[in-house]
Amino acid sequence: MTDAARHAADLLGRRLQRAEPLAGGDLSTVQRLVFDDGLHAVVKAGGAAPVEAAMLQALRAAGAPTPEVLACDGQVLVLSWVDADGAVAPAWHDLGCVLARLHARTGPGYGWAQDYAFGPLPIDNRTHAHWPTFWAQRRLLPLVPSLPSALARRIERLAGTLDARLPATPPASLLHGDLWHGNVLCAGHRVAALIDPACYYGDAEVDLAMLQLFDRPDADFHAGYGPRRPGHAERLPIYRLWPALVHLTLFGQGYRALVERQLRDAGV
Template structure:
């Protein structure tokens, strides 16, 4: 693979800046892609993600999301890596990103930066919820489309597609139509401002840089209620009090936001159930049952 990356880079001055490669080191890249740190002789480092050529649309979506996040990110608080190039070579596709040195540190600026991103993007939103092109949430498809009503969008473009996939492990969408109708009405009454969201904001997809700024990467963005990001930070843990205090200092959440946490995280739990199975199935069904009791 290192040799393939070297050959692919020979056609891209955008990444190498005409410097020779010193070494390519494999690093942890999650369960979908392989990841690499490329060291050049001019001391520059670049992050690379590789996958089969058939999965190049995943990289195209990620590149687009990073570009939009970078547009609205306040550089004094948060850093979003720049996509340097996307190359197809033989049977692989490779996404090259700006290298960012990360470390474990306080999360106050990450929280503030996320709030500023949500707030600034809401002032330039397309006035409807959704995304123009088909995307991905993990290895699953995140379908494209738009709706002026948040409830209809979240139910029809996020929850329903996952419930349809869940048929493979015994879920019948018809059994939950009453829940979906309730959620659609409830979220329409909420009527949130439209913001760009990271879309897959667990602790493995964000961090802090060596100079203390927050950083966002591996997004699954769309125009949505900003609370979908805050809700997911509570799904798997990893976010501390500094993060939430930083967010609240910039753009406080309303007092009912916690009531929507399980609704928004149901999307991710169903997705995990459809991909990985296991306890995610039971957790998804429990939330569906709890939501039915709210009606």
């Protein structure tokens, strides 16, 4: 039994029966907890627990299903257990509806009240009133120092063109921020919960682009979400570039081809 599991039991004031490791904890330790009174829960350790708790609560307030935050402190985040069958395909339409509700919630500017991180990689969430500047200065350019020089120059060249390629002031929609099928728990045809957010306010197309980096949402998803803005296809590789760069930085050269593909599709 880990220290995180024991600490979660202490926070909840319950007697722990067993703790089981869960898959998917690339950047944090995640366990399923079973208590003597029948409660099942999840404990996460290794992240910015209070920030993630606030993000989950913001998603829930916007009408997106999330696990309930049962307890949280500077060491662990304890969440309610969510039953799911693991298949997103039957729930594409419902996911489109969920994201439409989420993106209808808007903020006063682009960014978030707290910075965040993907494991050792910091995410600068300082707010900015101009969206192309936010995307360049808070997302793309901070990763340049860690890149090979040829890639770095292409990123810098792209960043210098964003004023002409991205909308200056799109609605500042509430974003999940790390939207792929592994962070969408489904049960049958419904989304049971969105998990592992990296929220901020920004162009809603960012979530849609991230979702299409590793997944292929079908026509049912787009019917549930609603029409896309003109020019979305041209912006897609620009928005997919940041998560591709994050994967390259965190997980190595196996993701370089993914980055190269986004740059090529963006014409850089």
